[in-house]
Amino acid sequence: MTAMLWQAIAILAFILAFATTASADVAIPQLTGRVIDQTGTLSSSDIATLSQKLRDFETRKGSQIAVLIVPTTQPETIEQFSIRVADAWKIGRKKVDDGAILVVAKNDRHLRIEVGYGLEGALTDVTSRRIIDEIITPKFRTGEFSGGISDGVDRMIRVIDGEPLPVPSPTVNFGNLDDIAPLFIVTLFASIGVGGFFRAMLGRLVGSLATGGIIAVLSWLILGSAAIALALGALGFVIGFIADLFSAMAPSSGRSRGGSWSSGSSAGGWSSGSSSDSGSFSGGGGSFGGGGASGSW
Template sequence: MMLFVRQSVLSLLALVFIGLFCTVHAQTSPIGVSLDQRVIDLTNTLDTGFTTRLNDQLAALEQRKGAQVAVLLVPTTGGASIEDYANQLFRAWKLGRKDVNDGILLLVAKDDRKVRIEVGYGLEGTVTDLLAHRIIEEHITPAFRQGDYAGGVQQAVNDLTVLVDGGDLPRVTGPGINPQAIAVLLAFILGGIGGVLIAAGKLPWRRALIAAVVATLLLALYGGGREWPMYLLLLPLTLLIGGATFGALWLARTVFYCVIGLLLYIGGLLVVDRYVDVNFIHWLAMPLGALAVLGAYLVLWVVMRNAWKTSRVGFAVRLFAAVAMYVVAGLVADAGRDGWLLAVPITSFVALFIFGKTAGGSGSSSSGGSSGSSSSSSSSSSSSSGGGGSSGGGGASGSW
């Protein structure tokens, strides 16, 4: 039982770290800039008050018209042309609404003395190449030549706001509910409930199989749409994953209740986000990461305790090996105090397997667990991908 619990917990921890990795890297461009604000200044040119006001202006525009406008100041585009650089960012950030592609990117490469207005397909008839060129030549570059970067950016945003406000764009709709996403989520929840009931001996396998078939058909009809045959394959897999995950967690009750608590915490964040902007990177990924680390050390303590009960001599040998590993890791890091601190998580991870091997081979069992849950895609407090990002290179470039 101890071996099964340890393997289940380690698998969950792996899912947590994978989820955190995906959350942190969500909406990250190929050149390493993440869309976490409507105005991003990597040159430290604009002051905080100006950036805040500009963010508010662009947020109000997005609320009125739906168009998503982003401003980015970078020192240089490196070896890439500003057109290619802007196009990569535009597509990676998926600026604009899905199927509308009403995004605009104002890109300033300060050290290169170049500027670009990249326009999505949906706005090319409103912000034409000629108008974008006039904005650059008449309002942006004259201000930049005088060192007034804030004034140039503000005037450009004002011009773009006027054009977008006058454009004929689809009406802004509230956040829609995706039936496909709901169907998959319900399948996972139903699978989790079924897994717990099966693990608790309350639901026979035949009834569970019949319920899974019925749930698959109903959810495929509800959320599948024209792609319902694909959901006949996806939904059973989701049911199985939910059932296996929560069925295994039920065998380690402490872990189970911790996961339920985390899910309630995530649900609370989603509810709060409907009324107040929530930075999910800070409020979701970081707490999950901290809990995952604490859970890992709880598992380490459990396996070390079982190793001590199994053999005092074996425990001493493995403890010596772990200490030696710490010394080696610290020396290899060769970074002073930081190197020795970095050696702690490395050694802890190795020690988990050193002591776990003894616990697994002994057949003794012990209760213990750690909290883990895979995190969902991140959402930023100030700006996020609109699902668009389709640009055929429309817009204009300039230099000063």
């Protein structure tokens, strides 16, 4: 009898553990980009195009918009899940709270526009519901998920554009490490090699300044970041100046000053980088209070 009782307790414990696991909330995805699709609904080109659109909008307006597609939010409602996502991601600028998130639960056939405090006057509950009902869900019903999301985001952008928001503060764009690393290497070689030519013509100080200036301009054209351009330019000046100082102090090797230096690299191989958001996007600290609207198709 005792053995049967223990078996019954073990079976009951197993059932309870299974039920608890089955009812666990869906984990909030890590914020790795402006568009996160856990269902494979969007193609890589769709994601890249949409991400670029949202990136350009943030640069111009300051407001952040993110898109999340998940298979399901069960056992939570989409409203419960979306506010958890908003609290975790903190889309939008801190104290401006100008973020919005479009969440799609594909298998549940539910979607929601979650709106930050700072946008509730423009992207109202009524406006959000109209965007869902009139723009997004009609295309979802025909299987045009990419078109529905893209058109919905376009309308969200137009609505937010009409809201007077603080002008985006100048930010330091550190770019992608894949872009900066090659530029750092080129800076090193150009400071010593190409810089030797300018120092031979213009003198140590002026030649080093000219080398640093050229590196800074080219870096700015490639990365679009004044901060990084200035940093690389300054680095080029320092490396060139010190290298020339040491070469002047070193015993003569029989070569003419600057005559045997070579650049060791060419600017022709520089790349503007990938359009991917991977690793370079994060929320700005925005707050949400449950504003927005939900819908289904």
